[in-house]
Amino acid sequence: MRIQSHPILTFPWEKKITFSFDGKKITGFTEDSIASAIHAAGITTFSHSLRYNRPRGFFCGIGKCSSCLMQVNGIPNVRTCITPIQEGMTIQSQNQTGSPPTAPFRTTTKKKLQTHIVIIGAGPAGMSAGLAAAKQGAHVLLVDENPRLGGQLIKQTHRFFGSKEEQAGIRGIHIAEEFYHQITHTKKIDLLLHTTVIGYYKQKKGHTLIALKRLKSGEELTEIHCDKIIFACGARENMLSFPGNDLPGVYGAGGVQTLMNVYGVKPGSTVLMVGAGNVGLIVSYQLVQAGIHVCRVVEALPTIGGYHVHAAKLRRCNIPIHTSTSIKEALGTEKVTGAVTTRLNEDLSPIKNSEENISCDTICLAVGLTPSTELLMQTGAEMTYLSLAGGYIAVHNREMETTREGIYVAGDLANIEEASTAMLEGKIAGLSTARSLGYGETADEKLEECFKRLEGLRQGSFGKFPREAKRQIQKEWSK
Amino acid sequence: MEYEKTGVLDSRDLDLPSPGALKRGVAISECIQDIPCNPCVDACPFQAIKMKNLTDIPRIDYDTCTGCGKCVEVCPGLALFVVKVMDSRAQVTLPYEFLPVPRRGDVVHVLDRRGEVRGEGKVFRVKKINGGALITVEVKKDLGLEVRNIGII
Numbered sequence: 001m002r003i004q005s006h007p008i009l010t011f012p013w014e015k016k017i018t019f020s021f022d023g024k025k026i027t028g029f030t031e032d033s034i035a036s037a038i039h040a041a042g043i044t045t046f047s048h049s050l051r052y053n054r055p056r057g058f059f060c061g062i063g064k065c066s067s068c069l070m071q072v073n074g075i076p077n078v079r080t081c082i083t084p085i086q087e088g089m090t091i092q093s094q095n096q097t098g099s100p101p102t103a104p105f106r107t108t109t110k111k112k113l114q115t116h117i118v119i120i121g122a123g124p125a126g127m128s129a130g131l132a133a134a135k136q137g138a139h140v141l142l143v144d145e146n147p148r149l150g151g152q153l154i155k156q157t158h159r160f161f162g163s164k165e166e167q168a169g170i171r172g173i174h175i176a177e178e179f180y181h182q183i184t185h186t187k188k189i190d191l192l193l194h195t196t197v198i199g200y201y202k203q204k205k206g207h208t209l210i211a212l213k214r215l216k217s218g219e220e221l222t223e224i225h226c227d228k229i230i231f232a233c234g235a236r237e238n239m240l241s242f243p244g245n246d247l248p249g250v251y252g253a254g255g256v257q258t259l260m261n262v263y264g265v266k267p268g269s270t271v272l273m274v275g276a277g278n279v280g281l282i283v284s285y286q287l288v289q290a291g292i293h294v295c296r297v298v299e300a301l302p303t304i305g306g307y308h309v310h311a312a313k314l315r316r317c318n319i320p321i322h323t324s325t326s327i328k329e330a331l332g333t334e335k336v337t338g339a340v341t342t343r344l345n346e347d348l349s350p351i352k353n354s355e356e357n358i359s360c361d362t363i364c365l366a367v368g369l370t371p372s373t374e375l376l377m378q379t380g381a382e383m384t385y386l387s388l389a390g391g392y393i394a395v396h397n398r399e400m401e402t403t404r405e406g407i408y409v410a411g412d413l414a415n416i417e418e419a420s421t422a423m424l425e426g427k428i429a430g431l432s433t434a435r436s437l438g439y440g441e442t443a444d445e446k447l448e449e450c451f452k453r454l455e456g457l458r459q460g461s462f463g464k465f466p467r468e469a470k471r472q473i474q475k476e477w478s479k
Numbered sequence: 480m481e482y483e484k485t486g487v488l489d490s491r492d493l494d495l496p497s498p499g500a501l502k503r504g505v506a507i508s509e510c511i512q513d514i515p516c517n518p519c520v521d522a523c524p525f526q527a528i529k530m531k532n533l534t535d536i537p538r539i540d541y542d543t544c545t546g547c548g549k550c551v552e553v554c555p556g557l558a559l560f561v562v563k564v565m566d567s568r569a570q571v572t573l574p575y576e577f578l579p580v581p582r583r584g585d586v587v588h589v590l591d592r593r594g595e596v597r598g599e600g601k602v603f604r605v606k607k608i609n610g611g612a613l614i615t616v617e618v619k620k621d622l623g624l625e626v627r628n629i630g631i632i
């Protein structure tokens with residue numbers, strides 16, 4: 001179940017680690033998460049559901065769903081997809097209700113931190129924001145729940161579009177390495193990784209955040225006081241409703257990408273891809289690169305939504321793309337053994353007797369993303385529902401500030417878009433926050449340049465939706 | 480447009496070079512949508528690719544293009560190719576991001592835009608680039624504008 005050779009990536013896999021899962025001895029590698037090590041051992045059923053005892057498996061791979069929760073060393077509800085594996089861990093699947101903790105899950109230590117700007121989320125938007133603000137002289141604390149910096153860049157093996165300024169032509173994984181280098185060499189940026197922000201409190205002056213840092217010995221509570229906050233929490237994968245969509249083997253496209261490109265684990269051997277937007281097309285191509293068979297891509301709409309160049313790369317590898325087609329049902333009882341697809345009319349209603357049975361062990365859903373705004377909502381910033389933007393979005397101005405003073409947004413959380421636009425929005429948020437704190441001598445000039453470049457990226461027919469979404473958000477702001 | 484449904488371009492969708500230019504060997508762009516991207520413009524040592532705005536469709540000036548392949552190396556969409564048509568054969572230079580990477584002299588399957596095998600070709604040149612390779616494959620003359628991928632036999 002491991003990828004043996006890869007044209008772009010190399011997996012170190014040097015030191016082996018042994019742990020137990022439901023009493024069974026399993027071997028993984030130091031680089032593994034708990035979930036990736038278990039999946040690599042061929043175990044795809046992670047738990048059983050509360051009422052109907054249905055098998056459940058991996059889904060999002062980035063800590064944003066509840067599919068991989070397990071009991072780890074006596075602590076229930078651990079998100080195993082973002083928790084690194086350690087030697088000798090005792091892991092139990094959490095069947096039905098799970099069990100109360102049998103070990104203390106919080107350390108007694110409590111830390112207090114003070115900084116100018118806290119950035120929540122260290123993906124492309126958050127990292128750009130941090131660098132931009134720190135370069136202007138402000139102190140930045142970058143918080144992320146993953147053990148690594150980089151957000152979703154660390155699994156993007158394809159080259160990025162855009163212009164030189166957006167690092168066009170460079171692979172996402174290499175952009176992440178460059179960010180890592182710059183951030184770790186910037187004295188004004190402090191990092192708090194493997195840390196989840198769980199609460200927000202407005203203060204008379206400034207803001208307070210409560211965060212939990214996961215340590216080997218438990219969780220440490222941290223209280224952070226700051227002047228400004230930039231929310232760059234990204235997005236979560238959408239689910240599609242069809243019978244069998246909860247079976248192990250039905251994975252989010254980002255989850256599949258994480259398994260194969262971060263951990264070198266094959267999600268399965270034959271994949272049905274649902275969705276021909278850029279994510280569906282890119283992940284399909286990356287599956288082929290990893291030596292995994294993609295039997296076809298289905299797309300409900302009458303035309304391919306992603307860039308033609310991505311579709312062309314797949315087609316010349318003999319991967320069919322079926323437009324006006326969708327998944328009707330996932331087959332299998334313990335795990336996916338196949339799927340039923342159906343042809344659709346232009347109005348997306350199914351065409352009778354057009355069903356087709358497909359044999360596959362993985363169904364990959366690339367059906368859009370929803371902004372991760374749950375924590376942001378705690379601040380009381382005014383939200384607006386925009387289906388164009390993927391869900392609830394905080395009303396914000398051009399400088400990325402929300403209706404709550406000192407609360408800024410950037411990236412997918414502020415409208416589902418590309419990494420290139422996320423990096424620019426992050427930079428804008430970073431410059432704006434620094435400027436509002438009295439730093440940012442050169443911020444005005446740099447901001448103007450960012451606005452111009454953002455406008456450039458949102459030109460053309462593919463920029464139509466983001467342009468319209470941002471126009472509507474700004475309209476709300478003017479009210 | 481048919482390609483929006485199938486993901487497969489037809490030669491008629493493209494702005495193709497003249498037989499004279501093809502004889503010298505020139506780059507052919509299969510980037511036909513207004514996506515925000517321009518590394519090919521910066522990569523061209525001869526300024527043969529022009530673009531005013533980031534979302535313009537790249538147009539290749541076939542009189543200036545030398546077929547050097549620098550644009551093929553950088554294109555994030557893997558949508559540029561160099562085609563040189565000779566007396567009885569044609570050479571197609573294409574980006575290849577799979578393993579194993581063939582070696583010069585290897586005989587490989589040649590595939591068209593649908594991924595259908597259109598015969599065999601001989602690898603004429605291999606240039607390793609960051610995370611992939613540029614492969615120049617020799618094919619039958621009439622396949623120069625059709626072959627866009629290779630398959631290891």
